[in-house]
Amino acid sequence: MTALDLSRLITAAADAIAAHAEELTALDQAIGDGDHGLNMKRGFDAVRAEADVFAAKPMPDALKAIGTKLVMTVGGASGPLFGTLFMALGKEISVEPDRANLTAAFGKAIDAVAARGKSQVGQKTMLDVLRPVHDALAGGRTVAEIADIADAAAEATVQMKALRGRASFLGDRSIGHMDAGARSTALLVRTLAQIIGGKA
Ligand code: ADP
Numbered sequence: 457m458t459a460l461d462l463s464r465l466i467t468a469a470a471d472a473i474a475a476h477a478e479e480l481t482a483l484d485q486a487i488g489d490g491d492h493g494l495n496m497k498r499g500f501d502a503v504r505a506e507a508d509v510f511a512a513k514p515m516p517d518a519l520k521a522i523g524t525k526l527v528m529t530v531g532g533a534s535g536p537l538f539g540t541l542f543m544a545l546g547k548e549i550s551v552e553p554d555r556a557n558l559t560a561a562f563g564k565a566i567d568a569v570a571a572r573g574k575s576q577v578g579q580k581t582m583l584d585v586l587r588p589v590h591d592a593l594a595g596g597r598t599v600a601e602i603a604d605i606a607d608a609a610a611e612a613t614v615q616m617k618a619l620r621g622r623a624s625f626l627g628d629r630s631i632g633h634m635d636a637g638a639r640s641t642a643l644l645v646r647t648l649a650q651i652i653g654g655k656a
Pocket residue numbers: 484488489490491492495496531532533534535537572573574575580581582583620621622635636637638
């Protein structure tokens with residue numbers, strides 16, 4: 457991946473988050489405190505503002521720096537979790553990752569998020585999208601299939617009862633609403649898949 461590619465990925469991700477900030481906020485309003493859209497927009501805008509700086513670094517360093525920036529700027533519960541995802545990905549990924557390395561690194565990064573959040577699949581969080589996306593990567597699915605799997609996984613959080621994060625305070629009343637972090641994760645996956653798929 458070239459610096460130009462990474463810069464395009466960052467810009468596209470930040471654009472997608474900005475375009476959906478209100479939707480993410482509305483989801484978080486229903487079962488949280490309504491700041492998820494703003495949190496994510498603030499963080500990804502900050503990453504976009506320095507896209508060229510990140511893109512000039514080798515992939516592992518770029519991902520670690522993006523993760524650190526997200527921790528500093530997103531805030532809320534999701535900031536440290538998305539930050540951990542990118543930082544751990546940076547630790548595990550090679551300078552020129554192939555699919556096998558990306559898959560293994562992504563799996564370990566998800567483990568790091570789960571450890572940080574003391575959470576696991578089925579608790580109505582971003583993990584409910586991250587794990588199926590990892591499994592789809594490992595299973596050799598195409599990028600278009602992976603984007604659809606991410607959307608379906610976010611949709612599947614509607615029926616779940618939240619057991620982590622603010623939404624868990626609502627107990628059964630969290631059922632019937634999509635998890636905001638699952639939705640933002642699916643958005644990011646689709647955006648990255650579209651760009652990577654356009655080239656593959
Ligand atoms: P806050 O809950 O502090 O307001 P945000 O609204 O930005 O933070 O993010 C909420 C999202 O973070 C949730 O929708 C969920 O996906 C994710 N989340 C919260 N707590 C956890 C956790 N312990 N493990 C994994 N994801 C979590």
